[in-house]
Amino acid sequence: MKKIFTVFAFTAFFALNAQETANRFFYELTFxxxxxSVKLDKVMTILDITKDKSIYRDYTSVAQDSIAKIYVEEMKKSGVYKDPTGVFTTPKFSFKVEKSYPEMKETFVDQIINGFSPVSIGYLEEPNFNWNISLEKEKIGDYNTQKATIDFGGRKWTAWFSSDIPLQDGPYKFKGLPGLIVKVVDSENNYSWVLKGNKKVENFEELSYLEKLVPGSGGKLTTVSREKFESTFSSFKKDPFSSIRPMLSQEMLSQKVPGTDITIGDMVKKQEKSYREFFNANNNPIEIQQDTRKNKE
Incomplete structure (x- = not known):
């Protein structure tokens, strides 16, 4: 990972490489x-910035892109299903937050299953970040930063931003300070992001290999109100395979997955268990209170 570019270098970077290069900022999230519970977990997250938008997400899936490609290609050649358990690390978070430039309107995106295909669903939002900027300054790693505070999503947050990096952006939904957010933490230490570095990503592609491979995954986005999103996602978490179950006959469930001794029914049960474990692993959301101002249907 390289050190943050100077203002001049960053401006030149976008001017010369706007169509095919992104600047990737790495944020270590402790949550x-x-x-x-008092137990804390850690995951690397990324904020990819192009001239048109920024995309915040868990880095886990992106980091495994090359492994996923090899794994899938081997299955294609052999025609035999290979259980991915133990091969891939499951991301801690499945959502993305996109911010359009220069308006900085936000879109929160996640996925549900409809039938046999994943569907991208999200809501548009313009959260009102009225930061209180302090004169207090601090050196965080290589970055000269300044303090700002805000109440957002039912939590009290303290952020440290660097005016040396002329981007009004940051991890998750955070934005609107006169410089990139280097660190942001809530008052009870439930969530803390710290910038660890950045690098150029040549020939940047927004979708990962698996998102491009699986129909509907990362594809056309269905946009609803935040209230509708929350109710839809809540129902999905309670029963992830509710839309699939009526389509599976007993005959189909008893059939073997090609090249294995595993039945389709066993595979469905295993995948459903995996979904439930994923959702049950985190009951402490970043936002414990919704800000529904300016949400759009």
Missing amino acids: KPKKD
Whole structure:
């Protein structure tokens, strides 16, 4: 990972490489998955910035892109299903946050299953970040930063931004400060992001290999109100395969997956268990209170 570009270098970077290069900022996220536990977890997240938008997400899937490609190609050649358990690391978070440039309107995106295909669903939002900027300054790693505070999503947040990096952006939904956010943490230490570095990504592609491979994954986005999104996603978490189950006959469930001794029914049960474990692993959301101002249907 390289050090942050100077203002001149960053401006030149976008002017010369706007169509095919992104600047990837790496944020280490330390968080408390369970609200009644003291245990903390860590994951690397990324903020990819192009001239048109920024995309915040868990880095896990992106980091495994080359492994996924080899794995899938081997299955294609052999015609035999290979259980990915133990091969890939499951991301801690499945959502993305996109911010359009220069308006900085935000889109929160996640996925549900409809029938046999994943579907991207999200909501548009323009959260009102009225930061209180302090005169207090601090050196964080290589970055000269300044303090700002805000109440957002039911939590009290302290951010440290660097005016040396002329981007009004940051991890997750955070934005609107006169410089890139280097660190942001809530008052009870449930969530803390710290910028660890950045690098250029040549020939940047927004979708990962698996997103491009699986129909509907990362494709056309269905946009709803935040209330509708929350209710739809809540139902999905309770029963991830509710839309698939009526389509599976007993005959189909008893059939073997090609090249294996595993039945389709067993595979469905295993995948459903994986979904439930994923959702049950975190009951301490970043936002514990919705800001529904300016949400759009």
